[in-house]
Amino acid sequence: MIKHIFFDLDHTIWDFDKNAEETLKELYQTYQLQTLGLNSTEEFIQTYTENNHRLWAAYHVGKISKETLRSERFSTTFIQLGIHPDHIPQQFEDDYVRITPTKTNLFEGSEKVLSYLQKKYSLHIISNGFKESTLTKMEVSALNPYFKNVIISEDVGVNKPDKAIFEHALQRAEALKEESIMIGDSLEADITGAQNFGMKAIFFNPQKKEAPEYVDWQIHHLEELLLHF
Incomplete structure (x- = not known):
């Protein structure tokens, strides 16, 4: 019973995925990621989503920390898409974490x-x-x-x-x-x-x-x- x-x-x-997608589309424009050579919002979102799901799976079972998850999901995504580490927007993760939870x-x-x-x-x-x-x-x-x-x-x-x-x-x-x-x-x-x-x-x-x-x-x-x- x-x-x-x-x-x-x-x-x-x-x-989660729908709210994250909305946020990433907004940040793509805010940070003008096309000027870094990222010409496809879809590819950017797909690559991030795959990395985020993989890292969350590791976080669930204690293989990585919260700090590692947050530091790696976007850095890995940008690097995979050909962006030099020096050109990765430093506040991107913080803005993402701030905006995404406000989606409904x-x-x-x-x-x-x-x-x-x-x-x-x-x-x-x-x-x-x-x-x-x-x-x-x-x-x-x-x-x-x-x-x-x-x-x-x-x-x-x-x-x-x-x-x-x-x-x-x-x-x-x-x-x-x-x-x-x-x-x-x-x-x-x-x-x-x-x-x-x-x-x-x-x-x-x-x-x-x-x-x-x-x-x-x-x-x-x-x-x-x-x-x-």
């Missing part, structure tokens, strides 16, 4: 689903996102009223998939494993993390990627949750 639903934030409710694109159906679930369940966030950015996203996207707790890995001291963050989240929510479920897009951080801890998990898979056998439950659109809860 589920009573508590724990959501990931980025890539699950808050549309959510996955389709988010507000409808959260409004429905809130009436029947206690909802909570477990995020590996950076604390300041996460709190900004929650506020400007008007998500705070839906959730009783927002658990952020920087506060806890460990990231998903570490069992300790799930244990902390259940203690904060005053919930039991058997009455809780995790919903997220990361197979390693959200699904494997929750399952290893002993919680049920739903894989949010909007791109319809092939899911491994250990995934017991997946959805491709958030509104599918209305059929099950």
Whole structure:
């Protein structure tokens, strides 16, 4: 009998890639990156997205630090696209981190689903996102009223998939494993993390990627949750 639903934030409710794309298009113009020889915004965004996803995957499991992630994602992108390190805009990362969390694109159906679930369940966030950015996203996207707790890995001291963050989240929510479920897009951080801890998990898979056998439950659109809860 589920009573508590724990959501990931980025890539699950808050549309990280769409919000990042909007920001990068703005910064492309602000920094006039075409004058550096970057003639394609699409190539720039695609290269950055690939690097960012790779670095976040390493950050989830503690292979790199927050500082390494932030210092490398754009420097690597610029260098891969042929920009000399001396010509990389020094404030680009800081502007990106400042602007992106103020974007408010959510996955389709988010507000409808959260409004429905809130009436029947206690909802909570477990995020590996950076604390300041996460709190900004929650506020400007008007998500705070839906959730009783927002658990952020920087506060806890460990990231998903570490069992300790799930244990902390259940203690904060005053919930039991058997009455809780995790919903997220990361197979390693959200699904494997929750399952290893002993919680049920739903894989949010909007791109319809092939899911491994250990995934017991997946959805491709958030509104599918209305059929099950």
